[in-house]
Amino acid sequence: MTTRRTHIIGAGIAGLSAALAVTAEGGEAIIYEAAPQPGGRCRxxxxxxxxxxxxxxxxxxxxxxxxxxxxxxxxxxxxxxxPEPKGLTLYDGPTGETRRVGLSPWSWLLPSRRPRGLTLPDLGRILRLVFTSRNCPVASIIGKGPIMDNLIEPLTVAVLNTPTSQASSQRLACALRQFIRPGAGRLxxxxxxLSQDLIEPAVATLQARGAAVLTGQRLRMLLTSQERVIGLALTDRTVMLGPDDRVILALPPYEVERLLPALPVPKTxxxxxxxxxxxxxxxxxxxxxxxxxxxxxxxxxxxxxxxxxxxxxxxxxxxxxxxxxxxxxxxxxxxxxxxxxxxxxxxxxxxxxxxxxxxxRQAAETLPQPPLRPLANLALAGDWIGSLPATIESAVMAGEHAASILRHARCARPPLSRERSLKTEDAA
Ligand SMILES: Cc1cc2nc3c(=O)[nH]c(=O)nc-3n(C[C@H](O)[C@H](O)[C@H](O)COP(=O)(O)OP(=O)(O)OC[C@H]3O[C@@H](n4cnc5c(N)ncnc54)[C@H](O)[C@@H]3O)c2cc1C
Missing domain, CATH: 3.90.660.10 (Polyamine Oxidase; Chain A, domain 2)
Structure with missing residues (x-):
């Protein structure tokens, strides 16, 4: 019997999440990370x-x-x-005033937790944003006013890392709908x-399950044949894959584009x-x-x-x-x-x-998204996959999803184009 091993490229959150998903079911995983330490953008x-x-x-x-x-x-x-169970303290630089604001809209029932300047029409605009079906800049729904300065702008920039004049209303709405559930808006x-409280425990769990995390190993090139990955050209070695081996690229979009130039990926x-x-x-x-x-x-x-x-x-x-x-x-x-x-x-x-x-950049436009399994035995992961805000949460989801796609795929055959588009919608 041949062993089936999952080779994961990138030890950011998405790669660690994929490895945890693979090993949770008794699978064998090995992670190759270019940097001297795991964690990626979270370290x-x-x-x-x-x-x-x-x-x-x-x-x-x-x-x-x-x-x-x-x-x-x-x-x-x-x-x-x-750190702030009584609501977030907002300090206004120009006036020196401080105010506690609840992140959950339910907490706004208490006047002391309400965002400064919140009016009834503002509530209507916020509801329109939360349930919007249009993908437009957040600013075009909320407009100018105190509620933009005191709540929507800080929240949008924190969640989407994109200014409200460009930020996608739909991506923000995905996050806001999650906050509505009672108890869900606690920060x-x-x-x-980050290393001590997230990355190191993840690596320790993987190691206890027999997985290896190899740092200083940059994937230089994918060796492919007949729509399959057959080898990995790394910093100082080339790893040839077994017939049942799988690969997960848990990389930022510009690295995916370098390795697989035909794939559409976000570029800003x-x-x-x-x-x-x-x-x-x-x-x-x-x-x-x-x-x-x-x-x-x-x-x-x-x-x-x-x-x-x-x-x-x-x-x-x-x-x-x-x-x-x-x-x-x-x-x-x-x-x-x-x-x-x-x-x-x-x-x-x-x-x-x-x-x-x-x-x-999570702007109000359709961002290019590649198929999630562009080669028969290769799946993609990373915080930029799908239509949720690009955060730790989307990275974790994408890692688990990539592991699940490969677990259920018949990797000996090239994927069908129909399956590709269905999987892409899955991740959204
Ligand atoms: C300053 C900052 C603040 C943030 N704040 C928040 C926040 O408050 N909340 C939140 O949820 N998210 C936040 N994020 C976003 C969060 O960090 C990312 O969404 C998440 O870490 C992405 O994980 P990833 O695994 O998709 O990508 P990455 O972390 O980029 O992981 C990719 C890994 O692949 C490695 N790699 C690249 N190329 C190769 C190669 N060729 N071969 C081998 N390895 C390679 C990289 O070194 C890296 O370790 C923040 C990000 C930054 C930078």
């Missing part, structure tokens, strides 16, 4: 000077059922906690960091700017939102404060020190209001992380 940066922080703050919501199930499977659910962050991306300040913070992390400032979100950890600027096209190519200095000035009053020792004249040690292709 902790450990520097020799001891200043350790995530590449950028990642939040989950209790609506992210696939991710929460994955966290349970790797024994890490309790490592993700809710979670990693207690210690949005950056995220992350600024990390090394300072004494809070023993229990807090998460603050900002309006009217370049800074959008700040996570205050015990030994540093991480600030996120999503949809950062307008700032990512500017001088990093100037952007960091501006952000520091903006957040100091909010930090002081939490009792922290922060002063505009004393900017702490700062590190700027620019993720230029943080996610695909």
């Amino acid at each position: 902790t940066l450990r520097k020799e000077d001891g200043f350790t922080h995530d590449n950028g703050t990642h939040v989950l919501f209790t609506a992210n059922g696939y991710t929460l199930d994955l966290l349970k499977a790797i024994g890490a659910r309790d490592r993700w906690f809710e 979670l962050v990693a207690r210690n960091g 991306f949005e950056p995220i700017l992350n600024v990390h300040f090394r300072m004494a913070g809070l023993s229990t992390p807090r998460f603050l939102g900002f309006t009217g400032t370049l800074a959008q979100w700040a996570l205050i950890r015990p030994d540093h404060v991480s600030v996120t600027v999503s949809a950062a096209d307008h700032v990512v190519d500017q001088n990093a020190s100037n952007a960091a200095a501006r952000i520091w000035r903006e957040i100091v009053p909010a930090l002081r209001s939490l009792g922290l020792d922060a002063s505009v004249d004393r900017q702490p040690e700062t590190r700027v992380v620019k993720e230029k292709r943080a996610t695909i």
Whole structure:
């Protein structure tokens, strides 16, 4: 009997999720990762000077059922906690006012949790957005006004990493419909960091199931014959596949395009700017939102404060020190209001992380999507697959889906074109 092995390329969330799905059923998986560490866009940066922080703050919501199930499977659910159980504190830069806002619309029944400036017509527009069948820019449904500045703009940019003037109403609506369920809009962050609370437990679970995660192994080329992958040309070796072996490419779209140039993939991306300040913070992390400032979100950890600027096209190519200095000035009053020792004249040690292709641009247009099984024994995964917001949740779903497609496919035969289009719709 020949062994059937699944070769997974990319140890980001999608690749790890695919490997967990394969091994959960007793399958054999091996992951090849180009970088020196797993995690992809979701990782902790450990520097020799001891200043350790995530590449950028990642939040989950209790609506992210696939991710929460994955966290349970790797024994890490309790490592993700809710820093703001009483609602999100939004700090308005220009006025210095703070306000708690509930993320779930049900919490708006309490006046103290309502977004500032929310009116009855606004509620109508929000409902129209949530149940929209049109794919148009979010701004064209919500219009201008306080509710755009105080709720919709920060939410859209956080979820879709795309400005409201372009962001897809349908993709945002997919996420908002999830928030409506009672209890689904609670925001979670990693207690210690992304590697410790997500990536390392996932890798440990895989290793306990006998799977290997090989880092420093970039897939240079796919060797194919008769619509099948027969070999993988990696950094320092070529792996020839057995007759029943399968491959999952859990890669960003530009890598899929390099390896399989005929496939249609999204080609535009949005950056995220992350600024990390090394300072004494809070023993229990807090998460603050900002309006009217370049800074959008700040996570205050015990030994540093991480600030996120999503949809950062307008700032990512500017001088990093100037952007960091501006952000520091903006957040100091909010930090002081939490009792922290922060002063505009004393900017702490700062590190700027620019993720230029943080996610695909999720604009109100039909984004190119390849078939999910473009070769008989190869499936695609990644946060950009399907029509949900490109996030950890979509990466987890895509990884599981790719494993499931290959499990049920008759890999000896080239896939039928009809099957391809059906599978593409499946992922949406
Ligand atoms: C700063 C920032 C903040 C974010 N915030 C959030 C958030 O708050 N909530 C949320 O849900 N999502 C957030 N995201 C999005 C989230 O990080 C991604 O959706 C998710 O990590 C994507 O996982 P992936 O596995 O699809 O892709 P990736 O993480 O890109 O994984 C792909 C992997 O493949 C590897 N690779 C590439 N080419 C090759 C090759 N040829 N051979 C072998 N390996 C290769 C890469 O090194 C990488 O490890 C954020 C992203 C960024 C950058």
